[in-house]
Amino acid sequence: MDQSVFIALVNNAALLLALAVVYELTYLFPAKSCRSRQLISGILISMICILIMKIPLELHPGLMIDTRSILISTSGLIFGPIPTVITVISAMAFRVYSGGIGALPGLGIILTSALIGSAWRLILYPRSKKWSWLNVYIMSLTVHSAMLICMFLLPYPESVSVLRDIGIPVLLIYPVVSILLCLLLLRQQEIREYQLQLRQSEERFQTLFDHAPLGYQSLDENGCFLNVNQQWLDTLGYTSEEVLGRWFGDFLMLESRKLFQRQFPVFKARGYARSELILIHKSGKPIHIAFEGRIGYDMDGALKQIHCVLQDITELKMKEEALTNSELKYHRLFESMKEGILMIEADSGIITEINPYLLQLSGYSEDFFVGKRIWNLGLFHEIAESSIEIITLKDGESLKFEDSGFFSIHGAYRNTEIAVSACHVKELKMLQMNVRDITERKRIENALLESEIKYSSYIQNALLESEIKYSSHIENAPGGITITPSAPFPCCI
Template structure:
C-alpha cells in the first residue's frame, strides 16, 4: 500500500513538474510558495531562487504590473481569475508572454491561503497575432486594390488601395457585385473568372480594363486566388489589382516614339508629321490632329500638316503651306497666347471662338500644346473630338510626341542642310580637298578629280605635296604652318601638278577646320583653274597696249596732217585720201575693240565668279559654325561670326548688283514668269528686313492684299527688297509703311490690272534738286548719313532697270527733305 501510494505521489509530482504548462502558487502577499519545473525552465531560475524569495510582480513588466495590481486583491476575495495576459521577465531579461488562470485555496473559514495558478506560454500565439495585424495593415494600406468576394462575386472586403484606384468607399461598394467595376464590353470576364475560382484555379497577371466610380476606364493587372476554410472548402476569392494605366500609357508612348524614329529615317518631313499625328490620335482617342510651325517672329503660323483622318473626314478646307497671322486665329492658338498647353472640353461654350472655315467639321473638344525651344515657341500640336474630356495625362502624351516630332524635324533639317553642303562640295566646279594637320589628303571631290586627274581612291591618305611642283619647295611648309596656327590663306595664286605631269595655274583658298573644342583638326582647300583667266589677262593687256599705241600713232598722224592742211589744199585732199585708207584699219581696230569688250565681260564674269565662290564658302561655313552645327561657340565668337556673315552677304549683294547691271545693259536678263500670291511675296520681303528694323527701333506698318500674280517673282522680290533696304538705311527714327493695291485697267479683264507697291519712310528725305540723280548709276548723294551708311549707288539704278526692262513697269518717287520719301513700284498683274 505504501509503495503504491509512493508511486502515485511520484507520478503526480512528475506530472506537476513536467506538465506542458506552468504551475505555481502564491501566498497572500504574492510570494511564490510553489512552482513546477516547466515554469522554472521558461524563466531560467532555480527553485531555490524563487520559492519564498520572489514575488510574482517582481517577475512581470511594468506594463503588466497594473493588471496584477487590479486583479490580485479581487482574486483573493472572489477566488478565481481567467485568461489574464502577463509579460513575465526571464532571468536573462527577455520577455515571456503568458496566459494565466487561477483558483484560490482557502481554510475552513474561507480565508485565502494560496493560489493554484496555471500559466500557458503564448509566444507563438502572440507572434501569430502580430503577423495577422501586420498582414491586415499591409492589406489595408497597400497601394494595390485588394478585394475579397464570395464565390458568386459579391464584394466582402475593400481596402484603402481599392478606394484610391476605383473611387468607391468600402461602405459604398461592399455587398455589391464585382461586375459593378467591369465595363459592358468586358462583362463576359466575370463568369469565366468565378468559374476558374470554383475549380480552385489561380489567375496571375491578368491584364484587363475596369471602370472607376467617375466612369473613367483604367488598365488593371489582376491576380485572383481562391480562399479556403481549414477543411479546404472554397469560401470566396481574393483579388489583388494594380493600376497599370500609367505603365501601359508609358509603354504605348515609348513604342510610338520608337516607331516614329524608325519611320523618320526613310520618310519625308510631311510624312513624319502626318504619322506623328496618327499616333497621337490613337494614344488619346482623338479624331482630329494638326501640327503647325510658329515663325521666329512669334506672330505667324506656317500651316504644315494634319492627320490622315482629319484630311479625309474632318477638314476639307485647303491651307497647307499657308502663312496664318496668330492675331487673326481663333481659340486653337490660345496655347501661344498663354504659353502653356490649353484644354477646351466644351468648345461650343467658348465666348472668344471665331468659327470654323468652310469645309471644316464641328469641333466638340480640343487640346493644343506648344513646343518650346528656349524661350520661343516653335510649333503647336493639337488634337480634338476625343469622346471623353481631355486630361493632364493627355497633355503629357501629346507634349512628349510633339517635342519628339520637333526634334526629328530639326534633325532632318540639319541632315538636309548637311546633304546640301555635301552636294555643293561634291559637285562644285572647284577642286575642294580636305587635309589633316600633317598635310595628308582626307577628302577629294569631283572637281579635284577633273582638275588634277587623280580619282579619289588614288589620293586618299597621300600627302598633298604630290600636287606641288619641285620648284615650289617652301610652299608645303608655308601652308602647314598657317593651318596649324589657324590662319586662313585667301586667293593664293600658284602652280599645281596634274597626274599626267602637266602644270596648271590655280587660285587656292585654305581655311583651318576646328572641332567643337576649338582644336584644329585639318583644313579645307578650294582651288580654281585660272589658266584661261591668266591668258585673258595677258591678251587684254596686249590689246590695251596695242590700242594705246594706235591712238598715239593716229594722234601724231592727225597732227601732222593738220599742219599740212594749212599749207595746201592738196595736202588736205591727201589727208582725206589717207583717212579713207585708214577706214579699213579703224574697222579692224573696232573689231578688236569689240573683242576687247567681250574679254572685258568674260573678265568681269570670271572675277565675279572668283569672288562669289569664296564668299559663298565664307557665308556657308560661318553660318554652319554660327548655328552650332559642328559644336558650341561662345558669345564673343557668335558676335564675330555674325559680323563675318553680314559683311559676306553685303559684299555678295554688291557683286550680284554689278553682275545684274552688266546683264541688263547687255540685254541678257530675261523675265521668268510664275504664279504666286502677291501677299506672300510682300510678307517674305518684310520678314527679311524685320530683324534689322527691330534692331534700329523702327516701327513697321504693312497693308498688303491677296492677289494672284503672273510675274517674275524673283526679280519683283529683289526690287521690293531694294526699296525696303534703301528706306531702312536712311531712316533713323519713326518707321516704314508698306502698302499695296490693285488697280483695274478700264475695259479689260480683272487679271489685266496694275499692281502698285508703295514704300514710305520717315527718313532724311531728298532735296528737290537731287531727285533727277536718284536713279543714276554709281551716284551717292551727300547726306548726314553718308559716312555711316554703306553703298555703291547701284541699288536704285538696278531696281529701276529691273522694273522697266524685266517687269515692264516703272518707279515713281516723291520726297520732302528732312521728312521722308515715298517710292512707288507699278507693274502689271500678269506679264504677257
C-alpha cells in the first residue's frame, strides 16, 4: 500500500470541510423559504462534489478515486433528499462526461452512497441518536463496503489491482473522515436548532411581553426605567422614548410620588412591594394603578433590576366610588324614611338591619331586633302566622297586611300596614319588611265613623219626632176634616 495513496485521499477529504461552510450558508436564507434553502444547498454541494471529482487520486488512466462517497452519503444523512438528488444528478453527469474505464463503478458508487445515506436518515439514525458517532461509523463502513464491491464492475485484473491498492485506506480513512464530518455537521445542526428555539422563545416572550393584558416595567436601583411593555405605553399614552431612562416618580401624582419616595428604600430592602398609586396619563388625567413589584438579583446577590406589574384599576375605582355613593345615598334614605324598615335573611328569618324610625315607633333598642328571628319577636303576629308564604316569596313578589299592629314598649298600640317583598343582595335572598304607622289615620277614621253614627242617630230621632207631631196635628184638626197626606212630611237637613 503506497503512502502516496494515503496522502492523496487525506488531501481530497480535506475538501469535505467546505460542506460545513455550505451548511452555515443555508441558514442565511429565511426559515420560511425551506424549499429554496434545500435547492441552494443541493447546488452548493454539487459544486463541492464536482470540485472533489476534479482533483482525484488517479490509479489508472480513466480510473479515479476520490471522497465523493463520503460527501454524498453525508448529504443523504444530514441535508435530506432534495440536496442529495441534485448532487447525485450533477455527479453522475460529470462522471459520464469524464469517461474512462471507471465510469460504471463511479456511477455505482454515487447511487449506492446516496441510497445508503438517505435510508440511514429515514430508518436507522432516528432510533439511535445517542450513539451518533457509532451510527455514522457503521453507515460509513456500509457505504464504503458497497464502494469496494462496485469495483468488481471493472474488468479483470484491474478490479483486483484497485481493491489491493485502495481497500485498506478506504476502510480505515473514509469511516473516520465520515465520523468527523458528520459530527461537525450534527454539532452545527444542534447549535442552529438551539439558536432557533432560543429565537422562537425570545419571540414568544416578546409577544407575551408586548401583548400582555397587564402593564410591565423594570427599574434600576435608582427607580429609573429600564424597560416597559406596550400595554404600559398604551395605558398611559406615552412612547418608549419618552419613558426609558426617566425616574418613575416623574409619572406619579404628588401624593403617590411622596409615597413612592418614602417606600422605595423599604421596597429594595424587603424585596417585594404591593401598593396602589395614581399615575399621570400623557393627557393629564389621573390613572389609578395597582402596583406589584419584586427585586431581581444577579448571581452575586446584588440588585439587578426591579420587576413591576401594573394593573389599571381606574374603572374599578370609579365603580367603587359610585357604589359607595349609592350605599351612602341608600343609607341616608334608609335612616331618614318616615316608615319602618327591616332587612331579614329569607332562609333563617334573622333580622340584619333596622332603621331608626321603627326603633322610635316601637320604643325598643336595636339589640332587641338585630340578630333575632322575626317570627320569635312577638310583635308582628301576622308575620309569624304567614311565615311559610313569606319564606317562599320570589324576587319581585310581595305580601301585604293592611290591618295589623303591635304594642310599643310603653304599651301603646300602633296600627300598621306591613308589606314584605323578596330581593337578592350579593346572591343572598333577603326580605324587606316595610312597616307604615297608620295609627293617626285609624284614629281619624274611627272619629269619622263615630261622628257619622252620632249624627245619623240625631237625624233619625228628629224625623221620628216630626212624624209624631204631624200625626197629632191631624187628629185635632177642626170640623172633622181628615187630611190624608200622599207623601211623608218633607224634612230638610
